[in-house]
Amino acid sequence: xxxxxxERVVSVLLITxxxxxxxxxxxxxxGWTAYVSLTKWDQLxxxxxLVGLRNYQRLFANQRFRIDLRNTxxxxxxxxxxxxxxxxxxxxxLDQRIRGEGFFRSVYLFPMSISFIVTGVVWRWLxxxxxxxxxxTGINLLFDILGLGFLKTGWYTDPKIGIVAVVIAATWQMxxxxxxxxxxxxxxxxxxxxxAARVDGASEWQILRHILLPLLKPITLSAVIILGHxxxxxxxxxxxxxxxxxxxxxxxxxxxxxxxxxxxxxxxxGASIAIVLLVMVAVLIVPYLIYSTRTEAEL
Amino acid sequence: xxxPPEEPRSSERPKTRWQRILIYATxxxxxxxxxxxxxxxxxxxxxxxAEVSLYKMWHPPSGVHFDSFIKAWFGSQEEGFRGLNVxxxxxxxxxVPATILSAMWGSINGYILSKWKFRGSDILFPLLLFGMxxxxxxxxxxxxxxxxxxxxxxxxxxxxxxxxxxTHVIYGxxxxxxxxxxxxxxxxxxxxxxxxxxxxxxxxxxxxxxxxLSLPGFVVVMIWQFTSIWNDFLFAVTVTSNPATQPIxxxxxxxxxxxxxxxxxxxxxxxxxxxxxxxxxxxxxxxFMRGLMAGSLKG
Numbered sequence: 001x002x003x004x005x006x007e008r009v010v011s012v013l014l015i016t017x018x019x020x021x022x023x024x025x026x027x028x029x030x031g032w033t034a035y036v037s038l039t040k041w042d043q044l045x046x047x048x049x050l051v052g053l054r055n056y057q058r059l060f061a062n063q064r065f066r067i068d069l070r071n072t073x074x075x076x077x078x079x080x081x082x083x084x085x086x087x088x089x090x091x092x093x094l095d096q097r098i099r100g101e102g103f104f105r106s107v108y109l110f111p112m113s114i115s116f117i118v119t120g121v122v123w124r125w126l127x128x129x130x131x132x133x134x135x136x137t138g139i140n141l142l143f144d145i146l147g148l149g150f151l152k153t154g155w156y157t158d159p160k161i162g163i164v165a166v167v168i169a170a171t172w173q174m175x176x177x178x179x180x181x182x183x184x185x186x187x188x189x190x191x192x193x194x195x196a197a198r199v200d201g202a203s204e205w206q207i208l209r210h211i212l213l214p215l216l217k218p219i220t221l222s223a224v225i226i227l228g229h230x231x232x233x234x235x236x237x238x239x240x241x242x243x244x245x246x247x248x249x250x251x252x253x254x255x256x257x258x259x260x261x262x263x264x265x266x267x268x269x270g271a272s273i274a275i276v277l278l279v280m281v282a283v284l285i286v287p288y289l290i291y292s293t294r295t296e297a298e299l
Numbered sequence: 300x301x302x303p304p305e306e307p308r309s310s311e312r313p314k315t316r317w318q319r320i321l322i323y324a325t326x327x328x329x330x331x332x333x334x335x336x337x338x339x340x341x342x343x344x345x346x347x348x349a350e351v352s353l354y355k356m357w358h359p360p361s362g363v364h365f366d367s368f369i370k371a372w373f374g375s376q377e378e379g380f381r382g383l384n385v386x387x388x389x390x391x392x393x394x395v396p397a398t399i400l401s402a403m404w405g406s407i408n409g410y411i412l413s414k415w416k417f418r419g420s421d422i423l424f425p426l427l428l429f430g431m432x433x434x435x436x437x438x439x440x441x442x443x444x445x446x447x448x449x450x451x452x453x454x455x456x457x458x459x460x461x462x463x464x465x466t467h468v469i470y471g472x473x474x475x476x477x478x479x480x481x482x483x484x485x486x487x488x489x490x491x492x493x494x495x496x497x498x499x500x501x502x503x504x505x506x507x508x509x510x511x512l513s514l515p516g517f518v519v520v521m522i523w524q525f526t527s528i529w530n531d532f533l534f535a536v537t538v539t540s541n542p543a544t545q546p547i548x549x550x551x552x553x554x555x556x557x558x559x560x561x562x563x564x565x566x567x568x569x570x571x572x573x574x575x576x577x578x579x580x581x582x583x584x585x586x587f588m589r590g591l592m593a594g595s596l597k598g
Contacts (some may be wrong), residue, residue, distance in 0.1 A: 020473060109587075110580055112587075115529070125566070235532075
């Protein structure tokens with residue numbers, strides 16, 4: 001019994017450095033950022049005069065920030081839909097006893113292993129529309145070659161499309177992830193369920209619609225949360241691919257935050273953008289965290 | 300952590316020839332779509348300067364030329380831009396120690412949180428995990444302020460590789476702890492109890508039971524950390540402002556943002572930046588997948 005006690009102390013001691021590090025570097029720093037967001041610090045030298053919620057009021061009245069929020073919504077919705085649909089289609093097809101399944105899986109997943117910066121640099125050139133005088137470049141040129149010229153657009157140089165071009169690159173990078181999640185899910189569904197349905201005369205489509213898709217719901221939920229929080233935080237890709245774009249058509253809050261804080265020295269404004277971002281992510285993540293650690297404890 | 304079972308399902312309704320062809324055609328179409336940027340990346344960086352043209356982007360190169368790689372690696376004094384060689388080595392000096400340190404730290408945390416649960420550890424764990432989802436914008440301002448103040452043995456943390464190592468190790472705690480905790484949770488408690496009957500204490504159990512079984516866990520965690528630290532841009536660009544200490548992602552972004560650098564050199568640079576993680580993915584893809592699944596918590 002005594003030995004147990006010193007070991008308990010040691011076990012807590014071993015975890016303490018991590019607990020302290022996280023307490024300071026995550027929670028303490030968030031608290032400090034929240035504090036900064038309530039101050040007047042608007043230049044290189046700190047000024048901690050409290051001004052209440054003024055920074056937030058100004059932020060939500062700010063034209064650029066409003067565009068950013070709209071871009072985030074558009075980006076998140078399109079990115080989620082395209083990743084989920086493409087991932088699900090690929091997973092269902094790969095689950096049909098495919099020769100070379102491993103090869104296809106690797107091809108769909110490899111973009112996940114590279115940096116958003118690399119992706120951004122490559123897609124910036126691919127989606128460079130070229131010009132009317134000198135001719136098309138990138139994907140537009142490919143459309144010309146394939147006789148699909150009517151699909152040509154200005155991509156990220158067209159303020160109306162702007163952020164959609166970034167969605168294309170992001171989907172290229174992340175859709176393999178939903179494919180992997182769905183494939184693991186499909187493989188986890190017992191074959192007997194499908195068999196029984198087939199015996200009852202269900203078509204493959206009905207099996208998919210009424211058996212597989214409902215059983216894949218938890219996976220869809222995980223994917224929405226993981227991809228959703230990535231898309232709220234998207235930053236590197238925008239930096240490397242487009243920058244804020246014409247009329248901020250490609251701008252996102254994470255970019256605005258870095259720009260205004262570390263280039264413009266508007267620290268309190270940057271801090272308030274960061275806190276808005278954090279709240280958006282927390283709304284998505286916290287229920288999920290509580291849910292997953294709870295259900296885990298029951299197991 | 301579930302990975303898709305290697306065995307495809309046993310029973311399947313036989314498909315007509317046309318259905319098979321349609322399935323394979325779709326899979327191949329998507330594979331080409333995913334590989335398209337790689338094609339452009341490869342052919343462009345292998346072209347000689349004479350044959351590089353945006354309007355011939357899709358043409359194959361006349362032969363293999365390494366001019367672009369040499370220029371991207373060494374830079375060009377006449378044109379006045381730096382090569383990526385310094386940045387590449389900075390990334391190596393950053394990624395290797397940070398990966399090893401955070402794997403070891405995560406292993407100890409995972410051991411405690413799976414085999415030495417104490418009162419409050421079920422609350423501590425989700426609090427720890429939250430740290431891996433936060434938008435790092437919400438801690439950047441205090442992080443910079445803190446790193447600027449710390450000066451250990453004459454090593455300034457702000458603007459230096461040691462500062463970045465510290466940052467990555469600390470913000471890597473949640474994910475490394477999560478992966479190791481789930482990994483050790485699968486080690487049967489009987490093994491631990493048997494060792495305790497043989498007189499092993501808290502350290503002995505780790506050294507003689509858990510650690511020898513940890514190799515796959517270490518591989519998963521190290522690949523995960525290697526990939527995310529190598530690919531990180533946000534911390535790198537915030538903490539290091541001097542080109543001589545910047546990692547590869549920042550170097551590449553500077554290279555690509557410069558109007559004097561030809562786009563084939565940018566493509567070669569992108570390939571250089573992507574190569575280490577791509578190689579890891581190609582040779583250790585299975586472990587990469589497992590880290591990916593662990594990232595979605597329940598996995």
